[in-house]
Amino acid sequence: MTFTGLGVGSSAAIGPAVWMPPPLPDPSEAPSSLTPAEELERANLALTDVAAELAQRASRADITGADVLLAQSLMARDPVIIEGVQEATARGLTAQRAVHEAFASIVSLLSALGGTQGARAADFADVSRRVVARIQGLPVPGVPERDEPFVLIAHDLAPADTALLPEGRVLAFVTVEGSPTSHTAILARAKGVPCVVACDAVVDVAEGELVLVDAAAGVVARVGEDIDEEAAARLLARRAARREAVSGPGRLADGTAVPLYANIGSLEDANRAREAGAEGVGLLRTEFLYIGASSAPTVDQQAAEYAEIFARFPEQVVTARTLDSGADKPLSFLNLGPEENPALGVRGMRVGKTNLQVLDDQLDAIGRVTAESSARVRVMAPMVADAEEAAWFVERARAHGAAEAGVMVEVPACALAADAVIDVVDFVSIGTNDLTQYTMAADRQHGGVAQYQDPWHPSVLRLIAMVGEAGTRAGKPVGVCGEAAAEPLLAVVLVGIGVTSLSMTPAALADVRGELARWDLAGARALAAAVMTARGAKEARGIATERAPELRVAP
Amino acid sequence: MSDDITMNRVETIVGSRHGLHARPAARVVEFCRGLDHAVTIGREGGPQINPKSLAMLLALDANFGESLVVESADPETAARLAELIAGELDRDEGVEGSDS
Numbered sequence: 001m002t003f004t005g006l007g008v009g010s011s012a013a014i015g016p017a018v019w020m021p022p023p024l025p026d027p028s029e030a031p032s033s034l035t036p037a038e039e040l041e042r043a044n045l046a047l048t049d050v051a052a053e054l055a056q057r058a059s060r061a062d063i064t065g066a067d068v069l070l071a072q073s074l075m076a077r078d079p080v081i082i083e084g085v086q087e088a089t090a091r092g093l094t095a096q097r098a099v100h101e102a103f104a105s106i107v108s109l110l111s112a113l114g115g116t117q118g119a120r121a122a123d124f125a126d127v128s129r130r131v132v133a134r135i136q137g138l139p140v141p142g143v144p145e146r147d148e149p150f151v152l153i154a155h156d157l158a159p160a161d162t163a164l165l166p167e168g169r170v171l172a173f174v175t176v177e178g179s180p181t182s183h184t185a186i187l188a189r190a191k192g193v194p195c196v197v198a199c200d201a202v203v204d205v206a207e208g209e210l211v212l213v214d215a216a217a218g219v220v221a222r223v224g225e226d227i228d229e230e231a232a233a234r235l236l237a238r239r240a241a242r243r244e245a246v247s248g249p250g251r252l253a254d255g256t257a258v259p260l261y262a263n264i265g266s267l268e269d270a271n272r273a274r275e276a277g278a279e280g281v282g283l284l285r286t287e288f289l290y291i292g293a294s295s296a297p298t299v300d301q302q303a304a305e306y307a308e309i310f311a312r313f314p315e316q317v318v319t320a321r322t323l324d325s326g327a328d329k330p331l332s333f334l335n336l337g338p339e340e341n342p343a344l345g346v347r348g349m350r351v352g353k354t355n356l357q358v359l360d361d362q363l364d365a366i367g368r369v370t371a372e373s374s375a376r377v378r379v380m381a382p383m384v385a386d387a388e389e390a391a392w393f394v395e396r397a398r399a400h401g402a403a404e405a406g407v408m409v410e411v412p413a414c415a416l417a418a419d420a421v422i423d424v425v426d427f428v429s430i431g432t433n434d435l436t437q438y439t440m441a442a443d444r445q446h447g448g449v450a451q452y453q454d455p456w457h458p459s460v461l462r463l464i465a466m467v468g469e470a471g472t473r474a475g476k477p478v479g480v481c482g483e484a485a486a487e488p489l490l491a492v493v494l495v496g497i498g499v500t501s502l503s504m505t506p507a508a509l510a511d512v513r514g515e516l517a518r519w520d521l522a523g524a525r526a527l528a529a530a531v532m533t534a535r536g537a538k539e540a541r542g543i544a545t546e547r548a549p550e551l552r553v554a555p
Numbered sequence: 556m557s558d559d560i561t562m563n564r565v566e567t568i569v570g571s572r573h574g575l576h577a578r579p580a581a582r583v584v585e586f587c588r589g590l591d592h593a594v595t596i597g598r599e600g601g602p603q604i605n606p607k608s609l610a611m612l613l614a615l616d617a618n619f620g621e622s623l624v625v626e627s628a629d630p631e632t633a634a635r636l637a638e639l640i641a642g643e644l645d646r647d648e649g650v651e652g653s654d655s
Contacts, residue, residue, distance in 0.1 A: 071581045071609065077588075080608040106610040113616055117576070120613050295620070 002226045005174070005199025007218030008185040010488070010511045012239040013194050014223060014232055015171040017211045018146060020154035021139045027096035027132060036089045043085045043095035046134040050127065051076035057145075068123060075127045081106065096135045103128030143170075151211050153202060157184045172213035174220055176200050179454075180487065180541070189486050192507030196220055214239065246514045249279055250502070253553045254520035258495055260513055261317065261503035263481055270312045273506045277513075280317035280376070282429060282503020283481040284309065286362065287324060296358050302365035307373065314374040319429065319479075319503075320366050321408065322359060324382040325351050334358070343443055348383025348410070349393060360400065367401025378404040380429055385411050387420035394425050408481075410434035415463035418470035425476070429503070430467060432482030436460050454537035455484035461497060461532060461540070468498020479503055488515030489544050495521070496528030518554040527551050563630040566599075567623055567637035571644040574618035579644035584609045586639055592629035594636055599624055606636070 032039050051073045058069035075081070084102030089095065103124055110121035126142060133140045143152065143165055152170045156177040165187075173188050178197035188195030194215035196202075202220055205211060210223040212232045216239055221227040227235075250260035261282030262273030273281065289297050289305055297305075310318050325334060326347025334355060339345040352359035363379065370377040381393040384407040397405035406427035409415050415435065422428060432455045437444045439460050442452030455461075464480070471478035479501040484490050486508035492515060494502065502512060519527075530547050534540035571579040587594060587606045595603035597615070603626055604611040617623055623640060627633040 067578050074584050074609045078608050078610050080610045109614050117613050
C-alpha cells in the first residue's frame with residue numbers, strides 16, 4: 001500500500017525517513033528537590049557540553065553554517081546567560097527551568113529589536129532547547145541532524161523549526177497535518193523540493209525506512225515494500241524528465257505568453273533567478289540596502305548596488321520596489337516606533353510619504369541607473385491605497401527619471417478602484433499575501449488565524465479579477481508577485497482572470513512553467529470561472545483539483 | 556567598575572559594514588574572552604556592556620559608522636579592542652568576495 005496526501009510541486013525524491021522529534025513542553029516552574037548548587041552544576045555541565053558540541057560541529061560545517069554554529073557555541077557560554085541561570089537556580093528553580101528563563105529573556109530582548117537581531121533570537125532559542133533537552137536526557141527537538149540527506153517527516157512544521165534547516169540536507173518534506181498553504185508547503189516550494197502534506201497514514205512509516213516521495217501524485221511509498229526499487233528509480237527519472245521537457249519563456253499551450261519573473265532580494269538571488277530561467281525580475285526587494293544600517297545609504301551607494309543587480313538582466317524587465325518597511329518589519333534608522341496594529345499602520349509607501357528624503361534618494365538612485373542600464377527597469381511602490389496615492393508616486397518616480405512607474409495592489413481599496421489606478425500607472429503588480437491579509441482581516445503574523453491566509457479564497461480572487469479586467473481594458477500589464485503565483489494550479493486561475501505575468505521564488509519557476517504549458521487560455525478561464533463559484537478557499541481548491549484533469553489540453 | 560581605579564577610555568568607530576552583528580559580534584566576543592583584563596563597551600553617555608556576552612553585544616545594536624567608547628583599567632586592552640572594532644570584521648580573511 002502507499003500513503004496518499006496532497007502533493008506540493010511536481011518533483012520526486014527517494015531517501016531515508018527521519019521523523020521530527022516532538023517539541024518539548026516548557027520546563028515546569030515547580031521548585032527543585034535538589035540544592036541550588038546542585039541544580040547550578042547540572043545547568044553548567046549541560047551548557048558546557050552543548051557549547052563544545054556546537055563548536056565541534058562548526059569545525060566540519062561549510063562556511064555559512066559554521067558561522068551560525070560558532071555563534072551558537074558562544075551563546076551557550078554567554079556570561080549573561082550564566083548569570084541568569086545562577087540567579088534562577090538560587091530562587092530554587094530546576095536547572096532546566098533556570099536555563100529556559102535565562103534564554104527566554106534574551107530571546108524577547110533581541111526579538112523586540114527585529115531585523116538581524118530577530119534572526120539571532122531564533123538561534124538563542126535553539127540553543128536553549130538543546131541545553132534544556134540535554135539536562136533532561138531527552139532527544140534534541142528541532143530538525144534532526146544527519147550526515148546524509150533525508151526525507152523529513154513531521155506532524156507539522158512551524159517556522160521556528162525550519163529557520164535553522166541545513167541547506168541541501170532535506171530531500172523531501174512529508175507532514176501528517178498541514179495544507180498546501182501551510183508553512184511547510186511554502187518552504188518546500190521556495191527550496192524546490194518535493195512535499196506531501198495532509199498525509200495522515202504516513203504515521204506507519206518507521207524511522208530509517210527508505211521512502212519515495214512523489215509530489216506530482218501526492219504519494220509516499222516505502223521502497224522495497226510498497227514499490228520495488230527499479231520502479232521507484234523509473235518514476236524518479238520520469239518526473240525529472242517532465243520538468244526538463246518544458247523550458248524557455250512561460251506560455252500556455254496555445255502560445256499565449258505569460259512572462260515568468262523572479263522575486264529577488266540580493267545579488268545572490270539574482271544569480272539563482274538566472275539559473276532557473278527567469279525572464280526578468282517581478283519584484284526586487286530593496287530592503288537589503290537598508291537592513292542593519294544606522295543611516296540611509298547615500299544615493300551613490302544605492303546606485304552602485306542597483307547597477308550591479310540590473311546588469312544581470314540585460315534586455316529583461318527588472319521591477320524595483322521602493323522601501324517596504326513598517327513597525328512589523330522595522331529598520332533601525334527610520335525610528336518608526338512600535339504600533340498597536342503594525343499591519344494597518346505606517347507601512348509600505350506610507351513610510352516613504354513621511355520620510356520623503358529616504359524615498360526621493362531611492363527614486364533618484366534608481367532613476368540614475370535606469371538610463372544607463374541594459375535592463376528594462378521599472379519602479380513600483382508598496383501598499384498604495386488608491387489612485388490619488390498612485391498618481392502621487394508615479395509623478396514623483398517619473399520626475400526622478402523612472403522609465404516605467406507602477407504600484408503594488410495589496411490594499412482592497414486599491415483593487416476596488418482598479419480602473420482609476422490603472423489609468424495613472426504604467427503597470428500594476430498584485431501582492432497576494434497582503435491582499436489576502438487585508439481582505440480576510442487576518443493578521444499574517446498571527447498563527448491563530450493562519451487558516452484565513454489562503455489566496456484561493458474566492459473573495460481574494462474576485463478582487464484580483466477586478467484588477468485583471470481593468471488591465472485588459474487599458475492594455476496595461478497586471479502582474480502577481482505573491483505566494484499565489486508560485487502555486488501551479490492557482491497560477492493557471494490567475495491567468496484565467498486577466499493576470500499577464502507571474503513572479504515567484506526562483507525554485508518555483510519550473511513547476512509553474514510546466515503547469516501553464518498544459519493549458520490554453522479558454523481552459524484557464526473555465527477553471528477560474530468554476531473556482532469563483534466556491535464558498536470558501538478550501539472548496540475553491542477542491543473544485544480546481546477536480547476540474548483540472550478534464551480542462552487541461554495536455555496531460 | 557570601581558571609581559578608584561583610573562579607567563582608560565578610547566573612542567572608536569564601527570568599521571564593519573554590517574555593524575556589530577552576526578560574525579563581527581562573534582569575533583569581538585572571541586577576542587574579549589581571550590583578554591586578561593576586564594573591558595566594557597557602549598555609546599557615549601550610555602550604559603557600558605560586557606563585550607564577552609554575545610547577547611549584550613547584539614542588543615547594543617551598533618551599526619556601521621557609529622561611535623562607541625571602550626573602557627578598561629588596562630590602557631593596552633582598551634586600545635586593542637578599539638582597534639578591532641574599527642576594523643572590517645565582516646571581511647573574510649583569506650577568502651575573497653563573500654563579505655556580504
